[in-house]
Amino acid sequence: MSPRPYHSGKRQAAADETRQRILAAARTLLSGASAHQVSVDAVAKAADVSRQTVYNAFGSKSGLLEALFDTLAARAGMDVQEAFAAPDAATALTRFTEAFCRFWDSDRTVIRRLRGMAVLDRDLDRLLRERDEMRRSALTELLRRFTDAPEPETVDIIWQLTGFEAYDALAGRDTPRAHAEATRTVTAAVTVLYDAATAGGSTPRTRR
Amino acid sequence: MSPRPYHSGKRQAAADETRQRILAAARTLLSGASAHQVSVDAVAKAADVSRQTVYNAFGSKSGLLEALFDTLAARAGMDVQEAFAAPDAATALTRFTEAFCRFWDSDRTVIRRLRGMAVLDRDLDRLLRERDEMRRSALTELLRRFTDAPEPETVDIIWQLTGFEAYDALAGRDTPRAHAEATRTVTAAVTVLYDAATAGGSTPRTRR
DNA sequence: AAATCATTAGACAGACAGTAAATCCAAAAA
DNA sequence: TTTTTGGATTTACTGTCTGTCTAATGATTT
Numbered sequence: 001m002s003p004r005p006y007h008s009g010k011r012q013a014a015a016d017e018t019r020q021r022i023l024a025a026a027r028t029l030l031s032g033a034s035a036h037q038v039s040v041d042a043v044a045k046a047a048d049v050s051r052q053t054v055y056n057a058f059g060s061k062s063g064l065l066e067a068l069f070d071t072l073a074a075r076a077g078m079d080v081q082e083a084f085a086a087p088d089a090a091t092a093l094t095r096f097t098e099a100f101c102r103f104w105d106s107d108r109t110v111i112r113r114l115r116g117m118a119v120l121d122r123d124l125d126r127l128l129r130e131r132d133e134m135r136r137s138a139l140t141e142l143l144r145r146f147t148d149a150p151e152p153e154t155v156d157i158i159w160q161l162t163g164f165e166a167y168d169a170l171a172g173r174d175t176p177r178a179h180a181e182a183t184r185t186v187t188a189a190v191t192v193l194y195d196a197a198t199a200g201g202s203t204p205r206t207r208r
Numbered sequence: 209m210s211p212r213p214y215h216s217g218k219r220q221a222a223a224d225e226t227r228q229r230i231l232a233a234a235r236t237l238l239s240g241a242s243a244h245q246v247s248v249d250a251v252a253k254a255a256d257v258s259r260q261t262v263y264n265a266f267g268s269k270s271g272l273l274e275a276l277f278d279t280l281a282a283r284a285g286m287d288v289q290e291a292f293a294a295p296d297a298a299t300a301l302t303r304f305t306e307a308f309c310r311f312w313d314s315d316r317t318v319i320r321r322l323r324g325m326a327v328l329d330r331d332l333d334r335l336l337r338e339r340d341e342m343r344r345s346a347l348t349e350l351l352r353r354f355t356d357a358p359e360p361e362t363v364d365i366i367w368q369l370t371g372f373e374a375y376d377a378l379a380g381r382d383t384p385r386a387h388a389e390a391t392r393t394v395t396a397a398v399t400v401l402y403d404a405a406t407a408g409g410s411t412p413r414t415r416r
Numbered sequence: 417a418a419a420t421c422a423t424t425a426g427a428c429a430g431a432c433a434g435t436a437a438a439t440c441c442a443a444a445a446a
Numbered sequence: 447t448t449t450t451t452g453g454a455t456t457t458a459c460t461g462t463c464t465g466t467c468t469a470a471t472g473a474t475t476t
Contacts (some may be wrong), residue, residue, distance in 0.1 A: 118323025
């Protein structure tokens with residue numbers, strides 16, 4: 001699995017493996033239907049590990065949730081890199097949007113719950129805001145490649161439309177619309193807004 | 209204030225007043241900056257009332273939060289009624305959208321926190337879903353007045369765009385965009401989608 | 417004057433986050 | 447082999463929060 005051998009031998013490897021097992025257990029519990037109130041104790045039991053081990057590995061419940069989110073986000077990061085290699089703005093924007101739609105969809109329930117928990121968890125809230133800011137920076141840089149001066153408003157709107165809430169809302173809850181359809185809708189909106197912003201007017205205008 | 213006198217005299221009136229005071233205290237606490245972990249005890253203290261009184265009045269913490277949301281939503285209900293009196297579809301949709309944007313904006317922080325708490329609170333979650341469904345029904349009925357057969361997809365998309373998450377995302381968090389601007393953006397998107405859906409194509413299409 | 421009822425204070429059980437100390441055991445180092 | 451190290455476990459404790467119960471108070475209602 002891992003490309004380089006652990007420098008400290010089996011012991012470190014075993015520790016890393018329990019860490020992964022705990023993360024996997026947390027992910028499973030959070031994606032389950034009865035995920036209301038996921039306690040550290042429940043995660044520990046699911047990972048077949050003592051509660052203390054969870055604290056040894058992640059410090060706190062917040063730390064565990066933060067690590068879980070970053071684990072999920074790791075894959076998405078690579079996809080975004082590819083968007084920068086696009087030949088033109090439209091393609092780059094589309095790839096960028098699709099990368100995030102794919103990410104949001106990959107663990108939709110887990111991400112939704114993590115974002116909900118962030119409302120009551122200062123640390124987790126800070127991390128998610130940081131990650132959202134990273135998306136904004138990436139978007140700003142991406143637009144700067146093709147546009148002279150990307151206006152803050154344009155960046156803001158596209159930033160929000162490529163966020164989790166927008167995707168989650170468009171993909172539906174109880175009656176889930178297909179991933180492809182939601183992605184298409186978001187992409188279309190992003191494209192329209194970008195066109196409107198670059199073609200003369202600075203802000204998307206309301207009809208009439 | 210209230211049009212009809214309480215049939216049970218002062219005692220009932222006093223009880224109703226404490227109920228209101230508790231709701232007001234909860235609203236204040238939830239809208240405050242340090243609203244992480246709002247306990248029943250904190251609400252009781254803020255309302256200058258014993259903890260038990262809160263349970264007498266609302267049954268549980270969930271009951272209190274549900275009552276709070278419905279209190280906030282009460283005003284919005286009337287605005288939606290007016291949308292039905294519009295002369296044409298475009299006006300009706302605009303009024304409908306604006307009514308909800310106004311509502312979402314009226315207590316944005318409180319609503320955001322309530323929706324976050326709903327992730328961990330089955331009862332509150334059920335209530336919010338019910339209210340969201342009511343918005344969907346209202347929208348379906350509204351479209352039925354002007355269109356022969358409003359397609360489910362069209363209703364779904366407009367429904368999601370008039371939801372809290374979409375407004376909250378577009379109005380921004382740390383750097384809040386003006387209410388008017390966010391409302392304009394949502395309204396424009398709704399209008400565009402409705403036009404696209406009624407003019408031939410059944411689904412909004414992606415460019416190219 | 418007597419019954420009613422909202423309210424209060426205080427105690428209690430149960431769930432959960434987080435901390436601390438003693439112990440076990442396999443892997444690393446001597 | 448023997449010793450040391452460090453991850454994991456067990457147990458127990460503190461503190462917070464929800465929810466329930468009981469006894470008492472005091473104003474309103476009858």
